[in-house]
Structure formats: structure tokens, C-alpha cells
Amino acid sequence: MVDGCQHLVGFLDRHGQEELLSELRDIIEKAPFFRPTMPRSGRPFSVEMTNCGDLGWVSDKAGGYRYQRNHPVTGLAWPKMPNDLLRIWREVANWPGEPEACLINFYSSSAKMGSHVDSDEAEPAAPVVSISLGDEAVFHVGGLKRGGAKTRFRLKSGDVFVLGGASRLAYHGIDRVIAGSSDLLVGGGRLNLTMRRVTPLEY
DNA sequence: CAGTTACG
């Protein structure tokens, strides 16, 4: 694993988690979950996704991985980023700009995320700030190349985690979700929010 | 039979 710069940096208490969840319900109503597909194969992801903020991450066979301003199914602009999320970013990102995108991933109990690097952002100096809600998941972080040693740990509901500095471009993924490990989400599963700065600051 | 991971 890449040294340093990659931390569990905070925790939202149950009340904070529920408040965030209620904001997310509004977002998901306006921007329903969609299931992205892989660029070349068209294979569906096991997670479902949506976004809030000015930009959202999407993927499909035709267009590949990208950020865009509108929902791929409804065509509408993404819902606004809630103030709760902006506050968390300002507290933990340690970076002089606002997040442009918050990717919202829903993991059912069988969903996984293969090891990958977040590299579709033109501003990799900005961290990715992750918030976990609902069931716990086994997360791994490796190094800058695939196949190196990985560190594994559990992300639990309320955890605020930053991939920044040297670890910003580290391989990472979700090995599995621990079904029944949280009662926050009715019906179970895990939500992961990742705030990102996509474009460099202008000045 | 489950896990398979390295890397195009």
C-alpha cells in the first residue's frame, strides 16, 4: 500500500447518517439509480449508481467512462450537492476548491467493486472523499500498480475516508458487503458517496 | 468446489 495520506478521517454519528440519508432520498427521487455498463464489453456493473453536483460519473459501452452534466436516463441535470456534503468536504479534503461531483453507489449484498484507480478526473491533486452508509464492506487499497500488496479493512456506516496524496491514484475496491451488519438502510445494502473535484481550479 | 487479481 502507498504510505501515508490515506486515512479514516471521521465518523458521522447515527443522527448525522440519518440526516444524510434523508437528503439522499430526495436526490434519488430526482435522479434514480441506473446501472452502468463496461466500456468495451457492455457488461453491467454489480453496483447501481447516481450522482449529485454539477458533474456526474457515468459509463456505458458506447461512451466509456466519463463525467457529464446530465443523468444518462432522464437527461436531467444532476441534483444539487447538499450542504451537509459540502461541509464534510471542507472539513476533511484539505484542498482549496469545492467538489464538483458526488458519485452515489448502491451495493446490494452481492455487489462488488473490482480493483481500479479513479483516473477520470483532470485534477488528481484533489482527494476523493468517501462516506459509507448501511452495511459494512471489506475494502482494499493497494499500490500504484495492479497486483501489489493490498491492505484490507472494513468500512462501516458513518465512516468518512479520504483517498488523497500518494494514495489518490492507488488501486482500491470492495471485496464484499457484510449482509445484515447495519440496520440503517431498510432492506439492507450499502451506500457509498464519493465526492470529487473533476476539473482544475481556475484563477 | 470456490476462488480465481496478474495485466495486457
Add this chain to the structure above:
DNA sequence: GTCC
């Protein structure tokens, strides 16, 4: 083909 293996996943923001």
C-alpha cells in the same frame, strides 16, 4: 474480461 475484471467494476469510480
